[in-house]
Amino acid sequence: MKTDNSKKELSYFRLKLESYMSEHHPERMSDMEFITARADMALTAYCDAVAQGFNHLEAERIASEVLFSGLHFSKYDTLVSVLEDEFERELPAPFPERLSLLLLANKAVQATFAGYELTDTFASDEQYDRLYTELTGTIVLLTKSNHLPIIGQTEG
Template sequence: MIMKQNNKQELSYFRLKLRSYMGEHHPERLQDMEFITARADLALTAYCDAVAQGFTHPEAESMASEVLYQGLHFSKYDTLISVLENEFERELPAPLPEKLAPILLSNKAIQATFDKFGLTDEFAAIEQYVRLYTELTGTIVLIMESNNLATVGQADG
């Protein structure tokens, strides 16, 4: 009985840790409780296995974190925030990028742009990232124009 209670505590820890991370980097997936629960369970298993194999608690925690965050290091949300803050700084002062990014994530043109690329944990470190960044910038300009959102420096007439 005590063991079960302890497991629930650990499971809650990994679930909370993952939910917190996803809230910051993948808010569009925060409602996917099935994924969060399954991933937290995998992290707990990795942690318990590591401890059983004689690893220290910090080592086991590190191994569990690798499992917890696998496939989540590259963030569409963070990429959009980066584009909005760097390329549209004058048009969209803070806190607008944080408010606009979740809306843009659900936009079909933005989704189609992301879908062109094989997004992996290492994606931000490869050459294709620059192409994605550039295409997202262009797509956002088109969205702004098609919705008649005035941009700073836009010529009238």
């Protein structure tokens, strides 16, 4: 009976993580090793918290901190924001979401992100605006160098 409970809780944390990652880190959805390890860590944190006398809501909060640690800042969400905010007319929905996945695999975009220490609180950091501006420029340069007229063109 205890094994069934563990499996349910493991499934709960795994599903919770997969749901979050599918929205905010879709590029990492194939990293099953990470997902499994993180769900296991959350389950352990939950069980430890309950064993220490925390109620189930408190234990859930503690487990969620473990589950989502390092995942609060999203490169994908940042790219979607840049595309939606800066290229709204050229890229109506759902293009920003689709293009963001492609851009995440681009070396120039990866290099832009690599220039920053991306922590859970980075979106509220003063460096976020600089990253945002650099990403906007990188996207414009990519479209021009690849002769894609959809971005960075002004109507005459």
